[in-house]
Amino acid sequence: MSNDIKIKKGLNINLKGEADRSTENAIISNFCTIRPEDFHGVTPKLVAKEGAKVKAGETVFYDKANELVKFVSPVSGEVVEVQRGAKRRILAIKIQADKEQSYLESGKLDVASAKAEAIKSHLLAAGCWPFIKQRPYDVIANPNKSPKAIFVSGYASAPLAADYDYALQGKEAELQAAITALGKLTEGAVHVSVGAGSNSPLAGLSGVTLHKVSGPHPVGNVGTQINKIDPINKGEVVWTLAPQDLVIIGELLLTGKFNAERIVALAGSSVKKPRYFRTKIGSEVATMVYDNGIDKDSNCRIISGNVLTGKQVKPDGCLDYYSNTITVIPEGDDYEFFGWNKPVFNKISTSRALTFSWLNPKKKFDLDTNTNGEHRAFVVTGNYEEVFPLDMYPMQLLKACMYKDLDEMEALGMYEVAPEDFALTEFVCVSKQPHQKIIREGLDLMIKEIG
Amino acid sequence: MSLKSTLHNLKEKYKGTKMAPAFNALHTFLYLPNDTTHGGTHIKAADDLKRTMNTVIMALIPCLIFGMFNAGYQHYHALGTPVDFLSWDSFSIGLIKVLPLIIVSYGVGLGIEFLFAIIKGHEVEEGYLVTGMLVPLIVPIDLPLWMLAVAVAFGVVIGKEVFGGTGMNILNPALTIRAFLFFAYPTWMSGDKVWVHGAVERANEIASGANVDVISGETILGSLAQGNGAGYSVADMFYGFIPGSVGETSTFLILLGGLFLIFTKIGSWRIMLSSVLGALVMGLIFNSVVDAGWVTVSSKFYGLMSTEFWHHLLIGGFAFGTVFMATDPVTASQTNKGKWIYGFLVGFISILIRVFNPAYPEGVMLAILLMNVFAPTIDHYVVQGNVKKRMKRLKAKTA
Numbered sequence: 001m002s003n004d005i006k007i008k009k010g011l012n013i014n015l016k017g018e019a020d021r022s023t024e025n026a027i028i029s030n031f032c033t034i035r036p037e038d039f040h041g042v043t044p045k046l047v048a049k050e051g052a053k054v055k056a057g058e059t060v061f062y063d064k065a066n067e068l069v070k071f072v073s074p075v076s077g078e079v080v081e082v083q084r085g086a087k088r089r090i091l092a093i094k095i096q097a098d099k100e101q102s103y104l105e106s107g108k109l110d111v112a113s114a115k116a117e118a119i120k121s122h123l124l125a126a127g128c129w130p131f132i133k134q135r136p137y138d139v140i141a142n143p144n145k146s147p148k149a150i151f152v153s154g155y156a157s158a159p160l161a162a163d164y165d166y167a168l169q170g171k172e173a174e175l176q177a178a179i180t181a182l183g184k185l186t187e188g189a190v191h192v193s194v195g196a197g198s199n200s201p202l203a204g205l206s207g208v209t210l211h212k213v214s215g216p217h218p219v220g221n222v223g224t225q226i227n228k229i230d231p232i233n234k235g236e237v238v239w240t241l242a243p244q245d246l247v248i249i250g251e252l253l254l255t256g257k258f259n260a261e262r263i264v265a266l267a268g269s270s271v272k273k274p275r276y277f278r279t280k281i282g283s284e285v286a287t288m289v290y291d292n293g294i295d296k297d298s299n300c301r302i303i304s305g306n307v308l309t310g311k312q313v314k315p316d317g318c319l320d321y322y323s324n325t326i327t328v329i330p331e332g333d334d335y336e337f338f339g340w341n342k343p344v345f346n347k348i349s350t351s352r353a354l355t356f357s358w359l360n361p362k363k364k365f366d367l368d369t370n371t372n373g374e375h376r377a378f379v380v381t382g383n384y385e386e387v388f389p390l391d392m393y394p395m396q397l398l399k400a401c402m403y404k405d406l407d408e409m410e411a412l413g414m415y416e417v418a419p420e421d422f423a424l425t426e427f428v429c430v431s432k433q434p435h436q437k438i439i440r441e442g443l444d445l446m447i448k449e450i451g
Numbered sequence: 452m453s454l455k456s457t458l459h460n461l462k463e464k465y466k467g468t469k470m471a472p473a474f475n476a477l478h479t480f481l482y483l484p485n486d487t488t489h490g491g492t493h494i495k496a497a498d499d500l501k502r503t504m505n506t507v508i509m510a511l512i513p514c515l516i517f518g519m520f521n522a523g524y525q526h527y528h529a530l531g532t533p534v535d536f537l538s539w540d541s542f543s544i545g546l547i548k549v550l551p552l553i554i555v556s557y558g559v560g561l562g563i564e565f566l567f568a569i570i571k572g573h574e575v576e577e578g579y580l581v582t583g584m585l586v587p588l589i590v591p592i593d594l595p596l597w598m599l600a601v602a603v604a605f606g607v608v609i610g611k612e613v614f615g616g617t618g619m620n621i622l623n624p625a626l627t628i629r630a631f632l633f634f635a636y637p638t639w640m641s642g643d644k645v646w647v648h649g650a651v652e653r654a655n656e657i658a659s660g661a662n663v664d665v666i667s668g669e670t671i672l673g674s675l676a677q678g679n680g681a682g683y684s685v686a687d688m689f690y691g692f693i694p695g696s697v698g699e700t701s702t703f704l705i706l707l708g709g710l711f712l713i714f715t716k717i718g719s720w721r722i723m724l725s726s727v728l729g730a731l732v733m734g735l736i737f738n739s740v741v742d743a744g745w746v747t748v749s750s751k752f753y754g755l756m757s758t759e760f761w762h763h764l765l766i767g768g769f770a771f772g773t774v775f776m777a778t779d780p781v782t783a784s785q786t787n788k789g790k791w792i793y794g795f796l797v798g799f800i801s802i803l804i805r806v807f808n809p810a811y812p813e814g815v816m817l818a819i820l821l822m823n824v825f826a827p828t829i830d831h832y833v834v835q836g837n838v839k840k841r842m843k844r845l846k847a848k849t850a
Contacts, residue, residue, distance in 0.1 A: 013494070159494075233845040307493045329494070332487055335455050339483025340501035347497035352715045353506040355497045369487040373499020374479060376576055377618030380503060381785040382719060392841075393786060393834050411838040428496045430503055431618070436491045 003211045005193065005228045009389040010216035011424055013159040013348060014364045015307065015329075019265040021166050023276040026264075027291070029283035031318075032075040032095045034060060038321040039071065039130055040440075041139045041447065044090050052079045057104035057127060057258030060093055068143055072127030074260030074281040076102045095282075103257040111177050111253055116184045123181075126252050130321070131245035132182075135226065135238050137443045138418035147239040149188035149230055152179075154202040154243050155195040155213050157220030158306040158423075162265035162324045164243050165200045167276065172201045174250025175243070181253055183207045186239070193225050202243060218389065223421040227390045232416045244324045264288070264319060268307075268328040269366040270300045283319050285326055294328055301369050303327040308423035309436070332370025340373065347372065350383060350428050376431040384425040390416065394425050398435060401442030406449055409442055419443075455482065472568035476575035504580045506717045510708035511584050511698070511775065515553075517691060518698040519545025522592050525694050526648040529666040536692065548648055549697055552587035555596045559603040560586075567612050578617030578624070578781070579607065585625035585775060588698025589768065589816075590632065591645040593652075598639060602631045622823045623782045626816050633816070641813075643669035646694040670695050671766045672805065672813060678754035681766070688765040699771035702764065709774035718778045721787060722794035726773040727764060729798025734760025737806055755806045763802050772815035773798065782823040786833040793829055797822045 036044040044061040048054050054073040063069040073095055081094040106126040109119065123129050124143060134141035141147070154164045168175065183190045189209040194200040196214040203210060211229065218224045222240045232238055241249075244262050251259050260281040266288050267274045277288050285302055294300055303310040305323040319326065341354070348365050349355035357363070384394040392413035400408040419436035426435035458478050465474045478484070479501070488495060523541030527534045534540040560583045561575075568575040586603060606628030611620040633640045644650045650666040657665060671681050671693055683693050691701025699705075712718030737756040740746055746756055764770060777783060777797045784793035797818050804814030 015494075231844065233841075233848050236848075301487075301493060303493055310493065312489075312493070327493075333485045335459070335482035335485050337455070337482055340479070340499060341505045344497045349497040351498050351503075351506075351717060353498060353502050353717055354715075355502075357497070367494040369493050370483070371486045371488055371495050371499075372483065372497050373495075373501065374475075374484060374486065374574055376500045376574075377616065379500055379578070379618045379781055380717075381780040381783070382787060382790070383716070385787060391837070393837060395785065396830075396834055411841065412834070413837075413841060423492055426492045427494065428498070430498050430500055432495065432499065434491045 003209060004196070005211050005213040005219065005225060007215035007219050007224065007228070007389040009386060010218055011350060011387045011428065012157070012216045013427070014362065015159045016269040016364045016366045017267050017271050017274045018160055019162065019267045020273070020275040021163070023263060023278055026277040026279040026283065027287040028097070029280065029287045030097060031284055032073070032077065032097055032280065032282040033318040034071065034073070034093045034282050035320065036061070036090050039140055041444070044071070046082065046090065048073070048079045050079055050082050053077070054079065054095065055102050055104040056260065057106060059127065063140070066143070068124045069129050069140060070124065070127045071130055072258055103259070106252060106256045106258065108256045109181070109253050111181045114181070114184070119181045119184055123249065126258055128249045128252055128258070131241055131249060133240050135223070135232055135240065135418060136415035137447050139447070141239050142237070145237045147186045147188070147237045150182055150186050150190045150239045150241065151222050151226055152190070152192045152202070152241050152243060152246065153220055153222040153225055154200050155193055155198070155220040157217035158308055159217070160265070160267040160325065160327055161306045162263070162276070164202070165195070165198045167263040167265070167324065168201045168243055168247065171247045171250070172204065174247045174254060175201060176205055176250070177253045178246040178250035179205050180207055181249070182241070191225065191229055218421065218424055221420055223416065223418050224389055227416060234410065234415060242322060242324070245322070262324055264323070265325045267325060270294055270298070270328040270330055279319065281319060281321055285313055285317055285319060286315060288326060289328060299331045299333070300328050301331050303329070308427060309420045330368040332368030334370070350386060371432050373432055375433065378431050378433065380430045383428055383430065387424040387428055390421060392416070394422065398422070398433070398438050401438045404445060406446060409446065414442060414446060458482065469569055472572065472574050473565050476565065476568070500577045503717055504577045506715050507581045507712065507775070508584050510711045511588065513704045514588060514698040514701060514708060514771070515549070515584070517701045517704050518588060519549050521545070521691060521700055522548055522648055522697065524692065529647045529650065531664065544648060548592050549587060551596055552590065552594070552599060552697070553584070555599050556586040556603055557583040559600045560607050563604060563607045563612070567616065573616070576617035578611070582624045586628050589625065589629050589696045589771065591640060592648045592697055593645060593650070594632070594639055598632060598636050602628045602635070605631045618781055620781060622820055623776055623779050626776055626820050629816055630820060643667060643673055646670050646696070675754040675758055678751070681758070681762070685762070685765065688762070696768060699768040702770045705770040705774050712774065712778070718774065719780070719783065719790055721790040722778045722783055722797070723773055725791045725794030726777055726798035729795035730763055730769060730802050731760055733799045733802035734763045737802070752806055763805070767805065767813050767815065769801055769815045772801070772819055777819050777822070782826060784826045784829050786830050789826070789829040789833045793822055793826050796825070
């Protein structure tokens with residue numbers, strides 16, 4: 001059987017401002033912020049109170065539901081502020097970084113000989129567990145359940161996403177260590193995908209089942225690949241990891257240090273010189289954004305992540321825990337005279353209703369954040385299916401989530417999906433429905449009711 | 452201060468008040484709103500519901516204009532004083548007769564939409580933009596305006612708003628309006644008097660003793676149902692120089708509109724194609740029944756049964772219904788497989804009703820309404836296919 005994955009359904013959103021393949025060190029961020037909301041479903045139990053000194057890799061908080069899952073500081077420094085919201089919910093933990101970084105020594109681990117249990121407790125103790133996510137539900141993996149397989153997508157097809165082939169260069173040893181270790185935690189295979197014809201460092205790893213993928217976005221989404229390779233059935237669990245997080249896990253295993261360093265793409269049409277930066281998780285975006293042609297008072301949106309699934313961050317915000325891309329695009333908070341019926345040449349559309357992006361599929365667009373219309377009930381049918389390669393019915397599943405029918409959600413394939421799988425359907429949605437939010441709320445309901 | 456900022460200030464002023472939906476409906480008609488994305492994707496595709504609906508209306512415009520010309524053309528033709536098709540004489544009759552239909556249709560329908568939006572506090576949805584254009588095109592030209600107003604009110608309230616508005620309705624609103632007219636005022640909706648402007652008036656004059664010639668306003672379907680033959684050439688039928696509802700006669704322009712909808716990806720080619728196939732299959736079945744000699748000239752069904760199968764596509768409202776009404780995404784099947792089944796049955800049943808209902812030989816309206824009711828059931832079984840596949844996968848794993 002061929003291991004290649006080829007899809008036809010989908011949509012490549014070509015945007016201006018792709019990152020150049022050159023990397024520079026970002027200005028070292030004075031502050032590092034961890035936001036518990038990055039870890040969906042986790043109720044944080046704070047360990048490092050305000051004023052506490054932490055080393056890089058030292059626990060800042062753990063998950064109230066599972067004390068073994070620890071969240072560690074990406075930098076060494078002093079906890080200067082714990083921002084709280086309603087009901088004293090922790091919004092952010094701000095750490096002032098030391099000039100001289102010191103690391104907590106977790107000890108090396110010989111991955112070749114280590115037992116599964118030892119690897120698991122090592123990853124948990126050292127704070128690398130949050131990098132492992134699970135499906136169903138798209139949350140941090142439950143360490144008590146063994147996955148049937150592990151999936152890593154090494155192909156980024158999302159618009160302006162960081163190119164793994166470039167960002168992972170020279171990290172073969174770390175990747176291999178992480179893969180070997182993770183391979184012991186599952187009875188099944190470790191599925192790794194790379195783009196067809198790429199020279200990804202992931203392609204040379206041993207102990208993996210390699211898949212070459214090609215086609216439009218969302219072929220790079222791990223959810224698409226799971227659906228094509230080994231779909232999740234009821235009761236099964238798979239784990240997913242992002243390649244940039246494998247590097248951090250690998251370095252921990254090889255050196256005993258939690259090094260939160262990461263290569264991040266700065267992209268988007270508002271960026272004058274889009275390129276890659278070496279920085280750390282939780283760094284202020286200001287350290288990268290403002291020296292690169294964006295004015296402080298310009299009307300732009302800074303996104304931690306890509307334009308489809310990322311989070312909007314304020315100018316004083318920070319890189320979130322999982323992202324390897326920062327995108328800056330213009331805000332679209334302006335009116336457009338007769339914008340709903342005049343011919344459109346500068347926006348992307350899957351229809352041809354006086355929209356002309358079909359004339360030139362390679363053209364790169366400069367899209368802003370305007371919704372291009374108001375929120376409506378579901379009306380148009382068939383357009384989601386064109387961009388949705390998973391073997392399920394997207395609109396029916398969304399509606400099942402909206403009327404909260406758990407049996408139907410389960411039957412229609414809810415265990416297999418994550419919000420990001422519905423990013424493209426949300427993008428093309430004529431009724432401007434919030435698909436990812438609907439799916440997230442549906443998944444949360446399932447966690448609560450079914451567990 | 453520019454119009455843009457004036458309107459923006461007004462919008463802020465009305466925000467949260469009862470009048471906000473009504474103001475926003477007018478504001479967003481002039482300007483694409485300044486809403487930005489929050490959560491979810493940060494960018495969105497260019498299409499919205501207004502653009503979608505507007506595309507359908509653009510596809511309808513040629514039918515509307517042709518219908519205006521044809522109204523006068525048929526009128527003078529029936530009077531025995533024919534005028535050129537493309538003449539002011541024929542157009543002016545159409546304009547005078549059709550424009551009020553459009554105004555009443557939009558006025559009453561949108562009025563109710565605005566009212567419901569204000570009462571229920573949601574935005575005015577665009578569904579009626581298309582419905583309001585469809586309705587004048589599928590009624591007889593001399594329909595009294597008050598009847599149209601009553602029917603539109605019924606169709607919008609009972610057919611759509613009670614279900615929750617655009618996107619929630621089960622039956623096609625335009626056809627609900629037409630069905631209401633048909634059952635409430637049958638004398639104005641069928642027979643041989645209503646399809647040409649002036650025919651009813653003339654019939655009344657004759658009844659009161661005036662010595663004038665009768666104006667015949669019979670449609671081809673009516674004529675065939677009476678066993679009188681079509682009376683028009685295939686070219687006339689195809690290009691639409693025949694009596695009928697205002698906008699349904701020109702198969703040629705409907706075909707162009709259909710191709711436009713398919714090209715713009717707004718209309719479902721699956722429904723259109725399968726509906727045509729369904730109609731052809733049913734037509735062929737009837738033709739072969741006639742060929743086999745099971746139905747003879749003496750049968751009252753002979754006229755329509757013996758009509759060559761592909762002529763069914765050209766006469767009556769079949770083409771219009773298939774292209775513009777069966778494809779309504781809300782009331783049609785929503786799955787791609789379901790659309791094939793739904794469309795095929797629409798075509799199949801249209802011709803079936805057409806042949807077996809000589810009193811009212813137009814099947815497409817009832818066929819679409821019937822299939823509207825069955826569309827969710829079709830979808831249910833299509834989706835169950837996917838669910839079963841998933842269950843099977845699970846069983847194979849656990850076995």
